[in-house]
Amino acid sequence: MNESLLRTLTPAVLAVLVRRGADFAAAEDAVQDALVEAVRVWPDDPPRDPKGWLVTAAWRKFLDAVRADTSRRNREVRVDREPVPGPGEAADDTLQLYFLCAHPALTPASAVALTLRAVGGLTTRQIARAYLVPEATMAQRISRAKRTVSDVRFDRPGDVATVLRVLYLVFNEGYSGDVDLAAEAIRLTRHLAAGTRHEEVAGLLALMLLHHARRPARTGADGRLVPLAEQDRGLWDTRLIAEGVGILQAALARDRLGEFQAQAAVAALHADARCAAETDWVQIVEWYDELVRLTGNPVARLNRAVAVGEADGPRAGLTALARLDPSLPRHTAVAAYLHERDGDLATAARLYAEAALSAPSLPERDHLTRQAARLNAELRG
């Protein structure tokens, strides 16, 4: 019995059932039942078309459940009147599953959990471990999400941007324990990209690959943060970088720029530099200008100020920073960095220590505290 084959097939089978009109929770139960039967039957009598087998078995399980439940009779009639397509044209079905899981009625956190469960085929236990919450808590969260989307019918195309947002969130959750969410996000985005020609899907995939390529260099052996400029570029995964750049170039050639392509372009410029000093900051500033134009996102403005500091000197960076809301996350850390580059070590040390207090993660807090400590040691001479 090939477990990874089952994990690959599960979302596609689930998607077929949902498209045929099964509500989400019932479809999932039916697929689970079909999987149990597969585990029992396949070793003795392996099917020639495993997916077709699972669809048929799951659909039968679903109909059994529906028939047993009189309150669902209406839906059964509706479902019954619909022609039953074969399992052959299923590429779009999984795509629809992405849209369902990214439904606007769900909170981002629920959408992420549901996507990992339905499209990623992860178990509730795996998702709970990745999020460091008890399994029962995650089970509640997922079943609440399923209830929220249980009445949604696929009668209009969903919003690609929302799906991409969800996959982006999965990627940013990083990894812990036995599920690497960044790798999982890449796997799902690859899958999504294979079924659609949307240039922002390609942009997001390129962005993920380019960031993922740098992961081995991003933390030291003791878990401490290594800033981009100090990373050992020999540790970067050149294969992933080449793939990301290729995907990005193909997407950019279609001339429909979006924020993920612009972010990926910045990542590609970093990946392209043999050492930090060779980074093409002027081009990076131009891409941040595009990003600000596309999104107006304050974080993009903040990153732009950093890039300006590198391209035109720390004074120019501080001028750009002065126009931004000081309550932005990492604003103080950026100010500290620019003041240090400008030679004002005392101000920089004070700002690093202040930034450490509101750091969003422990490695970042330790990093900022270390920066403050380094400058204070230097000032003491």
Add this chain to the structure above:
Amino acid sequence: MAKYLLLKHYRGGPASLNDVPMDRWTPEEVSAHAQYMSDLAARLEDSGEFVDSQALSSEGTFVRHDGEGRPPVTDGPFAETKDLIAGWMVIDVETYERALEVAGELSAAPGAGGKPVQEWLEVRPFLSPCVTITD
């Protein structure tokens, strides 16, 4: 086995004996301090005494129920003088004496000059939902 909460304080508790603000340490001292705590957690995992540990953000808010149908009352960020908890570790150990021993070890994490910080930790036993009948 009984569970104990070891609380690290930012402020509000008695000052550490080696009381130097962390940004006045050297970067190596900061790293050594963090390393010490994760090594201790790993050792307690090996001995089967570790339950959980978390570092907390320095920002917090007091919250209170304000009656049916009304939003909860908050008093905004903590004022300087209020007690702030920096983080905790939960251990599950055989005896109270062992809990004190572990807390002592945690309090000895190295600080400025590589000398132990000797910070004050609060040790609080967990209340169990039911009492075990032993006789």
